[in-house]
Amino acid sequence: xxIDFFTRLPLxxxxxxxxxxxxxxxxWQAASSEGGAVSDFAVGDDFTYIDYLGQIARAAEIxxxxxxxxxxxxxxxxPWTVCSLLARETRxxxxxxxxxPFHFSPFAAAQMAATYQRASGNRLxxxxxxxxxxxxxxxxxxxxxxxxxxxxxxxxxDVVKGYWHNEQFHYQGTYYQADGGGLRGPQKKAELPLICxxxxxxxxxxxxxxxxxxxxxxxxxxxxxxxxxxxxxxxAIAHGNPGIRFGLSIDVITRPxxxxxxxxAKRYFDEGIAKGVVKALAAHAGLRxxxxxxxxxxxxxxxxxxxxxxxxxxxNVWSGFGYIGLPPGIALVGSYANVVARIREYHAVGxxxxxxxxxxxxxxxxxIGEHILPHFRQQRRPASRPAAASNPGVPA
Numbered sequence: 001x002x003i004d005f006f007t008r009l010p011l012x013x014x015x016x017x018x019x020x021x022x023x024x025x026x027x028w029q030a031a032s033s034e035g036g037a038v039s040d041f042a043v044g045d046d047f048t049y050i051d052y053l054g055q056i057a058r059a060a061e062i063x064x065x066x067x068x069x070x071x072x073x074x075x076x077x078x079p080w081t082v083c084s085l086l087a088r089e090t091r092x093x094x095x096x097x098x099x100x101p102f103h104f105s106p107f108a109a110a111q112m113a114a115t116y117q118r119a120s121g122n123r124l125x126x127x128x129x130x131x132x133x134x135x136x137x138x139x140x141x142x143x144x145x146x147x148x149x150x151x152x153x154x155x156x157x158d159v160v161k162g163y164w165h166n167e168q169f170h171y172q173g174t175y176y177q178a179d180g181g182g183l184r185g186p187q188k189k190a191e192l193p194l195i196c197x198x199x200x201x202x203x204x205x206x207x208x209x210x211x212x213x214x215x216x217x218x219x220x221x222x223x224x225x226x227x228x229x230x231x232x233x234x235x236a237i238a239h240g241n242p243g244i245r246f247g248l249s250i251d252v253i254t255r256p257x258x259x260x261x262x263x264x265a266k267r268y269f270d271e272g273i274a275k276g277v278v279k280a281l282a283a284h285a286g287l288r289x290x291x292x293x294x295x296x297x298x299x300x301x302x303x304x305x306x307x308x309x310x311x312x313x314x315x316n317v318w319s320g321f322g323y324i325g326l327p328p329g330i331a332l333v334g335s336y337a338n339v340v341a342r343i344r345e346y347h348a349v350g351x352x353x354x355x356x357x358x359x360x361x362x363x364x365x366x367x368i369g370e371h372i373l374p375h376f377r378q379q380r381r382p383a384s385r386p387a388a389a390s391n392p393g394v395p396a
Contacts, residue, residue, distance in 0.1 A: 001352055002381030006067040007060050008357040009053050012076035025052040056361050057086045063369020066382055067094030069355050087120040098127040102142050106159035114183055117190035127196040128153055150203035157211045164192050209235030213385045214353055219250040219330035221314045226349040243386025247353035251331040254339045265333045266308045272324030316342050336371040353383050
């Protein structure tokens with residue numbers, strides 16, 4: 001089974017979520033007397049936050065990552081714009097842009113993507129998201145309920161694929177209609193972006209099973225990941241999508257020895273506790289609609305005396321980031337050898353696309369690229385769509 005590695009661009013500031021860490025590269029964090037900021041915090045600075053993101057993107061490419069993931073959140077830069085700016089600063093790097101179907105009409109999304117693909121050499125990947133918080137969805141103007149958002153996303157992808165593969169596409173659905181449009185001329189040369197989806201609800205699993213090239217997951221224990229993969233794969237087979245693949249987002253704190261890596265993780269943990277982050281997170285717990293993972297139930301009721309070691313849910317798999325509010329919540333913490341071993345363990349249960357990142361993103365892309373990725377050189381294959389699904393049929 002092949003494997004590939006992407007990393008992440010921090011669209012919400014390099015250290016915005018790191019309690020007690022004054023480092024910053026750009027204008028996402030207020031200037032600190034402790035130093036670290038390299039921006040004058042004004043539009044037109046010689047060095048902007050987009051320049052810093054460009055540094056990370058180039059570092060990712062230098063260090064052998066196949067692509068970068070950009071999370072879409074109201075409190076961050078808009079990912080499609082960022083990946084458009086950075087595509088011309090890189091050569092081979094793929095850009096995974098997250099967006100919700102209600103952001104665009106299906107034709108606008110198809111046209112924009114085709115233009116991007118032609119300009120970048122087919123380096124765009126779509127991550128179709130549907131919101132993890134009902135409150136935030138309403139804040140950004142979407143009052144559609146949870147399951148309807150996924151049904152809308154499924155129709156959205158039906159129509160996008162229809163426009164992409166037909167010059168005269170007709171469709172009558174609940175959310176969308178089409179009467180003869182489609183991509184024409186040079187746009188037809190572009191490849192449909194790889195499609196990623198996520199979410200563990202019934203509606204999210206069905207969307208992935210029907211449409212996704214890659215189903216993306218937050219990290220859990222390997223046995224929990226295996227069970228979720230088995231479920232989604234069986235659904236995908238029923239939908240005629242047997243080639244679906246699986247991705248995992250997990251941060252990395254790795255050093256030459258376990259002791260050094262644990263000390264770095266404990267520094268984050270202790271600073272988060274000292275800053276009162278856990279209480280602040282508890283006050284906002286009701287905003288999230290995403291399913292709680294198995295380990296989150298276990299630490300949800302822990303008292304104030306909780307210890308750093310309590311959050312190892314599996315050897316070298318640490319959920320302390322989630323406890324102090326650092327997404328995606330789980331990190332591989334350990335020596336280079338042990339992190340490689342854990343990646344192989346997740347790979348064995350069915351993960352073949354890993355999103356690995358650390359803080360600060362620029363420096364850690366070099367660490368991961370120099371000490372982790374070379375161990376998988378013989379297994380590396382670029383993330384791609386299975387051949388049988390290269391021109392999927394679309395119901396009219």
